[in-house]
Amino acid sequence: xxxxxxxxxxxxxxxxxxxxxxxxxxxxxxxxxxxxxxxxxxxxxxxxxxxxxxxxxxxxxxxxxxxxxxxxxxxxxxxxxxxxxxxxxxxxxxxxxxxxxxxxxxxxxxxxxxxxxxxxxxxxxxxxxxxxxxxxxxxxxxxxxxxxxxxxxxxxxxxxxxxxxxxxxxxxxxxxxxxxxxxxxxxxxxxxxxxxxxxxxxxxxxxxxxxxxxxxxxxxxxxxxxxxxxxxxxxxxxxxxxxxxxxxxxxxxxxxxxxxxxxxxxxxxxxxxxxxxxxxxxxxxxxxxxxxxxxxxxxxxxxxxxxxxxxxxxxxxxxxxxxxxxxxxxxxxxxxxxxxxxxxxxxxx
Amino acid sequence: xxxxxxxxxxxxxxxxxxxxxxxxxxxxxxxxxxxxxxxxxxxxxxxxxxxxxxxxxxxxxxxxxxxxxxxxxxxxxxxxxxxxxxxxxxxxxxxxxxxxxxxxxxxxxxxxxxxxxxxxxxxxxxxxxxxxxxxxxxxxxxxxxxxxxxxxxxxxxxxxxxxxxxxxxxxxxxxxxxxxxxxxxxxxxxxxxxxxxxxxxxxxxxxxxxxxxxxxxxxxxxxxxxxxxxxxxxxxxxxxxxxxxxxxxxxxxxxxxxxxxxxxxxxxxxxxxxxxxxxxxxxxxxxxxxxxxxxxxxxxxxxxxxxxxxxxxxxxxxxxxxxxxxxxxxxxxxxxxxxxxxxxxxxxxxxxxxxxxxxxxxxxxxxxxxxxxxxxxxxxxxxxxxxxxxxxxxxxxxxxxxxxxxxxxxxxxxxxxxxxxxxxxxxxxxxxxxxxxxxxxxxxxxxxxxxxxxxxxxxxxxxxxxxxxxxxxxxxxxxxxxxxxxxxxxxxxxxxxxxxxxxxxxxxxxxxxxxxxxxxxxxxx
Numbered sequence: 001x002x003x004x005x006x007x008x009x010x011x012x013x014x015x016x017x018x019x020x021x022x023x024x025x026x027x028x029x030x031x032x033x034x035x036x037x038x039x040x041x042x043x044x045x046x047x048x049x050x051x052x053x054x055x056x057x058x059x060x061x062x063x064x065x066x067x068x069x070x071x072x073x074x075x076x077x078x079x080x081x082x083x084x085x086x087x088x089x090x091x092x093x094x095x096x097x098x099x100x101x102x103x104x105x106x107x108x109x110x111x112x113x114x115x116x117x118x119x120x121x122x123x124x125x126x127x128x129x130x131x132x133x134x135x136x137x138x139x140x141x142x143x144x145x146x147x148x149x150x151x152x153x154x155x156x157x158x159x160x161x162x163x164x165x166x167x168x169x170x171x172x173x174x175x176x177x178x179x180x181x182x183x184x185x186x187x188x189x190x191x192x193x194x195x196x197x198x199x200x201x202x203x204x205x206x207x208x209x210x211x212x213x214x215x216x217x218x219x220x221x222x223x224x225x226x227x228x229x230x231x232x233x234x235x236x237x238x239x240x241x242x243x244x245x246x247x248x249x250x251x252x253x254x255x256x257x258x259x260x261x262x263x264x265x266x267x268x269x270x271x272x273x274x275x276x277x278x279x280x281x282x283x284x285x286x287x288x289x290x291x292x293x294x295x296x297x298x299x300x301x302x303x304x305x306x307x308x309x310x311x312x313x314x315x316x317x318x319x320x321x322x323x324x325x326x327x328x329x330x331x332x333x334x335x336x337x338x339x340x341x342x343x344x345x346x347x348x349x
Numbered sequence: 350x351x352x353x354x355x356x357x358x359x360x361x362x363x364x365x366x367x368x369x370x371x372x373x374x375x376x377x378x379x380x381x382x383x384x385x386x387x388x389x390x391x392x393x394x395x396x397x398x399x400x401x402x403x404x405x406x407x408x409x410x411x412x413x414x415x416x417x418x419x420x421x422x423x424x425x426x427x428x429x430x431x432x433x434x435x436x437x438x439x440x441x442x443x444x445x446x447x448x449x450x451x452x453x454x455x456x457x458x459x460x461x462x463x464x465x466x467x468x469x470x471x472x473x474x475x476x477x478x479x480x481x482x483x484x485x486x487x488x489x490x491x492x493x494x495x496x497x498x499x500x501x502x503x504x505x506x507x508x509x510x511x512x513x514x515x516x517x518x519x520x521x522x523x524x525x526x527x528x529x530x531x532x533x534x535x536x537x538x539x540x541x542x543x544x545x546x547x548x549x550x551x552x553x554x555x556x557x558x559x560x561x562x563x564x565x566x567x568x569x570x571x572x573x574x575x576x577x578x579x580x581x582x583x584x585x586x587x588x589x590x591x592x593x594x595x596x597x598x599x600x601x602x603x604x605x606x607x608x609x610x611x612x613x614x615x616x617x618x619x620x621x622x623x624x625x626x627x628x629x630x631x632x633x634x635x636x637x638x639x640x641x642x643x644x645x646x647x648x649x650x651x652x653x654x655x656x657x658x659x660x661x662x663x664x665x666x667x668x669x670x671x672x673x674x675x676x677x678x679x680x681x682x683x684x685x686x687x688x689x690x691x692x693x694x695x696x697x698x699x700x701x702x703x704x705x706x707x708x709x710x711x712x713x714x715x716x717x718x719x720x721x722x723x724x725x726x727x728x729x730x731x732x733x734x735x736x737x738x739x740x741x742x743x744x745x746x747x748x749x750x751x752x753x754x755x756x757x758x759x760x761x762x763x764x765x766x767x768x769x770x771x772x773x774x775x776x777x778x779x780x781x782x783x784x785x786x787x788x789x790x791x792x793x794x795x796x797x798x799x800x801x802x803x804x805x806x807x808x809x810x811x812x813x814x815x816x817x818x819x820x821x822x823x824x825x826x827x828x829x830x831x832x833x834x835x836x837x838x839x840x841x842x843x844x845x846x847x848x849x850x851x852x853x854x855x856x857x858x859x860x861x862x863x864x865x866x867x868x869x870x871x872x873x874x
Contacts, residue, residue: 204488216466226478
């Protein structure tokens with residue numbers, strides 16, 4: 001450790017390479033646990049029931065993942081800043097019904113306009129959440145628990161006992177989940193691109209990093225001159241907009257939409273986010289990890305289905321997995337702390 | 350390493366960089382605080398503080414606990430706005446109404462325990478909100494890393510910019526803060542007791558950093574209780590006492606004794622207790638108590654009817670010893686006996702059953718349940734006596750509380766009001782009432798009068814004296830020397846985790862206590 005590091009060549013010295021390798025390892029570590037669990041699940045299921053790896057089933061799993069992966073991206077933005085958005089399931093439901101019912105009321109309406117409508121509905125809900133959390137300084141748990149019920153209430157009042165049925169939807173809309181490119185569903189590719197873009201934004205832009213800073217230490221964030229209220233507001237607005245978008249996608253997928261669409265999704269999404277390595281108290285984790293968490297939950301659902309296990313088991317197993325993931329997360333962060341302490345004592349920095 | 354800062358350092362004013370503090374006829378100060386005053390409610394923390402800082406110097410700010418140093422730091426940090434007086438930077442007055450103002454005036458404060466983002470990397474902590482950008486406003490991580498390394502190079506330290514801050518030692522965290530200050534082109538760097546939590550090696554490295562900063566033209570305001578450190582790295586000194594500047598000059602020619610005399614020099618208040626009183630058998634015996642890294646080999650006893658004061662600097666391990674005795678914290682070695690019976694470690698329940706009462710240092714956090722009523726707080730530790738058929742009788746609770754409130758002259762609106770509505774002094778009396786109600790044989794009080802007004806303070810002192818007169822053994826921890834001398838029958842002094850001196854009340858003087866607490870004390874117990 002006696003080499004002098006030249007400021008102009010930051011990546012040249014052995015010290016550097018070693019420490020960078022360690023950080024890389026650490027970063028990969030957070031998502032590698034979940035990937036291992038996912039791979040194990042796929043292997044075990046395929047060994048019992050080879051049909052699991054049929055391209056049809058893979059497509060089914062991927063399409064099922066899209067809605068949750070999108071919601072997980074929005075939730076990651078919020079959770080990373082030490083907040084939580086419980087209203088996304090209700091936002092999804094409201095957006096799914098209101099946007100898809102446009103096909104029945106306005107003949108020949110463009111699919112793009114319908115998607116934008118869903119996005120707008122979600123954005124409005126996200127604005128409301130963000131304003132109350134950022135300006136009202138009400139804990140987000142309380143605010144979004146309230147809007148969970150308020151938005152669902154509006155949905156129920158609006159929908160009444162009715163529903164949107166598949167026959168009112170144009171094929172250009174219902175075909176969206178079926179389109180494939182090189183055997184991969186186009187929606188899955190699109191969502192993957194959106195999630196990757198979201199993760200890149202959070203990693204490589206100041207405002208994205210500032211969300212992590214806020215979640216890591218709100219007091220220090222304020223002292224560093226970060227506009228905490230504005231950033232948190234933006235996170236909620238984005239989460240709402242993404243949930244609105246996911247609602248339209250949900251409608252295209254399920255094609256029968258009543259007032260119960262998306263009920264309970266918020267907790268499944270939070271489960272996916274936490275399983276994907278996002279720290280529940282903010283400060284670390286990535287949207288890619290959260291999306292992999294969503295993929296894992298969808299895989300479990302499908303695997304239990306393919307194995308002929310009653311869907312009654314699914315929730316219990318998802319809950320158990322959440323516990324497992326949280327314990328794993330704890331173990332990993334302890335290991336991490338130990339590794340860093342070891343490095344410090346060895347490096348004598 | 351110190352020489353590296355003499356090159357052209359970007360961001361530092363070249364004119365000030367050329368200035369040499371030790372020369373006579375030096376240029377005008379880079380920062381001056383003139384006749385600042387600040388009070389909090391009835392407490393006047395700073396009465397008349399002035400400090401001049403020159404580019405390239407390390408300037409010591411010393412004084413007893415409560416002399417007003419921390420308030421001065423907070424004024425410079427923009428956290429507190431002075432009631433009167435003003436701050437000027439480079440001769441022009443500045444208004445510091447927030448941390449951002451201090452930052453743009455070129456002032457950086459390094460706190461004893463820095464506030465960092467534990468989940469983010471060292472480099473991000475330094476550049477948060479100011480990350481270097483490349484095309485499309487993306488963060489230039491490579492540039493950020495290179496600049497961080499360059500900063501560390503200027504400071505002569507080695508730290509990996511890419512590691513996350515969780516788990517960094519306090520010393521490394523301070524380095525991160527100092528690097529941040531440097532990246533902000535801070536020319537005035539205030540270090541508030543930076544060495545209090547550092548090991549000897551870390552202190553040496555910090556001093557090298559201070560030398561590098563000086564060589565780069567920065568002015569360093571160094572606050573420390575360790576006078577030998579002051580003499581090691583500082584060129585000038587300002588001494589504060591009771592919120593006033595009492596001495597400001599070059600250190601050369603001064604001795605530690607001179608500083609101690611300047612820090613103390615105060616009339617001692619009248620003792621609260623009559624000279625003669627009966628002291629009984631030992632109640633508390635502490636033998637060779639050790640908690641690794643916190644306190645070592647602490648032995649003493651407190652007899653019935655006696656008030657033993659435990660003096661020393663904040664952080665010398667006094668509160669930790671008290672917490673270990675009461676069983677809040679564990680200890681590795683040693684034993685505690687109460688009236689000859691061994692006390693089980695790490696069990697506050699047993700400690701209470703054996704007659705120990707404990708009034709903790711931070712009454713808001715540890716002593717009171719702020720949302721509960723006055724009567725509930727008073728009765729909290731006596732619930733078993735007020736219980737009928739498993740239920741707490743609120744009538745009995747009220748009578749019980751009002752009885753104690755009268756005895757201690759607690760001023761309150763209604764007994765059912767939340768205790769948070771009471772003044773600090775009355776809150777403290779509620780905590781005392783709670784423990785007195787249990788009729789303890791040993792009462793431990795930690796900073797019993799911190800932040801309370803003078804009248805209530807003296808009531809608390811009288812109360813402690815009466816308690817001792819009735820045969821209770823009292824162990825009082827206090828950072829206020831006048832209080833220690835006023836109330837204590839015997840005075841023990843701790844320094845850096847060790848009990849290093851003991852004085853009978855007749856022998857103790859403020860000078861002796863300060864000298865012992867700051868390590869200027871030659872003799873041993």
